[in-house]
Amino acid sequence: MKISWHHSLLGHNTFGMNVSCACYAEYDSEAELTAFFAEGGQSALPKPFLHIGAGSNLLFTGDFPGTVFHSGIKFIREVPDRTGAPEKLSVEAGAGTPWDEFCLWCAERGLWGPENLSGIPGETGAAAVQNIGAYGVEFQDVVSAVRCFDAVTCSVKTIRKADCRYGYRDSVFKQSAKGRYIVVSVIMELSRRAVPRLGYGHVRAAAEAALSETGQESLTPGLMRKVILDIRNSKLPDPAEIGNAGSFFKNPVVPRSSYDRVENYARSRYGQDYAVPHFDAGSGFIKIPAAWLIEQCGWKGFRDGNVGVHDRQPLVLVNLTGKASPDEIIALEKKIIASVYDIFGIGLHPEVEHI
Numbered sequence: 516m517k518i519s520w521h522h523s524l525l526g527h528n529t530f531g532m533n534v535s536c537a538c539y540a541e542y543d544s545e546a547e548l549t550a551f552f553a554e555g556g557q558s559a560l561p562k563p564f565l566h567i568g569a570g571s572n573l574l575f576t577g578d579f580p581g582t583v584f585h586s587g588i589k590f591i592r593e594v595p596d597r598t599g600a601p602e603k604l605s606v607e608a609g610a611g612t613p614w615d616e617f618c619l620w621c622a623e624r625g626l627w628g629p630e631n632l633s634g635i636p637g638e639t640g641a642a643a644v645q646n647i648g649a650y651g652v653e654f655q656d657v658v659s660a661v662r663c664f665d666a667v668t669c670s671v672k673t674i675r676k677a678d679c680r681y682g683y684r685d686s687v688f689k690q691s692a693k694g695r696y697i698v699v700s701v702i703m704e705l706s707r708r709a710v711p712r713l714g715y716g717h718v719r720a721a722a723e724a725a726l727s728e729t730g731q732e733s734l735t736p737g738l739m740r741k742v743i744l745d746i747r748n749s750k751l752p753d754p755a756e757i758g759n760a761g762s763f764f765k766n767p768v769v770p771r772s773s774y775d776r777v778e779n780y781a782r783s784r785y786g787q788d789y790a791v792p793h794f795d796a797g798s799g800f801i802k803i804p805a806a807w808l809i810e811q812c813g814w815k816g817f818r819d820g821n822v823g824v825h826d827r828q829p830l831v832l833v834n835l836t837g838k839a840s841p842d843e844i845i846a847l848e849k850k851i852i853a854s855v856y857d858i859f860g861i862g863l864h865p866e867v868e869h870i
């Protein structure tokens with residue numbers, strides 16, 4: 516275990532918060548992690564413990580008083596496929612493998628599965644925790660099992676997908692197992708047979724345009740990946756250029772009566788034909804894009820000193836100057852929540868985890 520005291524976290528969070536932790540501990544293998552805990556090495560480290568990936572979904576609200584762990588387990592390898600189906604291939608990736616490296620690896624080999632999730636920042640272990648999602652696909656559509664180190668029993672166990680309790684940006688690792696399981700690797704089931712997923716937003720139109728531009732007869736995972744990366748790059752700020760943690764708020768899921776109020780507001784403002792973007796969430800509930808609500812409140816492109824709201828995607832709060840403090844981000848977050856509540860009576864909740 517590589518241990519460093521009073522370690523800066525500036526390079527470990529994409530928001531660019533200039534904070535530090537009392538102790539930073541990084542390991543390179545499952546064996547190293549297991550031996551460290553089995554020998555009681557953790558008892559000498561300051562608490563609380565926090566395991567991070569690339570810090571692309573975190574807002575550090577100040578210096579962290581305990582120990583931050585990070586996985587350096589990086590590999591991608593084929594493993595025996597439990598289905599035995601000729602078109603299937605099982606692949607295992609270490610938790611510290613950058614997620615997009617895994618997507619690229621699949622695309623280069625013509626393997627279908629994660630292509631719509633291309634370009635999402637962060638590491639593979641965190642992808643399993645977050646159930647990342649984009650363009651109509653979620654991590655749970657690709658994974659078959661997650662291997663975890665159990666800090667209580669000091670052993671590694673394999674958790675089948677069904678037991679990961681995946682939901683919208685949610686999993687057992689964010690709920691009852693939080694703090695107990697450290698993801699060490701993930702096993703994914705890929706397909707050699709073409710299974711493009713085109714149903715979300717403008718993805719089909721963009722894929723058709725890419726086919727006619729390239730003269731290719733049919734879609735490949737590589738071309739789908741390019742289509743998705745082009746869409747993402749046109750909308751989302753690159754954290755290497757401007758600090759951010761992606762979508763700051765979750766899309767609210769509201770009862771029909773709340774949605775009706777929003778629709779009345781929009782039609783009185785834009786005319787009776789106006790269609791509020793929304794998705795049926797089942798059981799009489801409606802999901803409304805938080806980005807739309809925030810934009811209606813006039814926040815898109817807002818700037819105030821070191822912080823702002825992205826001018827192409829109002830769901831993304833940004834560290835404009837690279838010098839923003841956690842308090843400045845939190846003050847902006849509170850103002851946005853208050854204004855959406857004042858106008859629509861809907862409470863927004865952060866997707867970004869506050870530490």
Ligand SMILES: Cc1cc2nc3c(=O)[nH]c(=O)nc-3n(C[C@H](O)[C@H](O)[C@H](O)COP(=O)(O)OP(=O)(O)OC[C@H]3O[C@@H](n4cnc5c(N)ncnc54)[C@H](O)[C@@H]3O)c2cc1C
Binds near residue numbers: 529610699759761
């Ligand atoms: C520009 C931008 C675009 C984004 N777009 C998307 C998108 O389209 N879809 C989407 O779903 N997300 C998106 N995100 C959010 C983010 O990239 C994902 O949530 C990602 O999975 C976080 O990975 P990370 O490695 O940075 O994890 P971190 O932010 O470091 O951690 C996330 C959580 O996982 C836990 N964790 C990390 N590693 C482990 C481990 N090995 N074992 C146990 N727990 C662990 C942490 O404790 C924390 O609770 C975006 C972010 C940015 C900055």
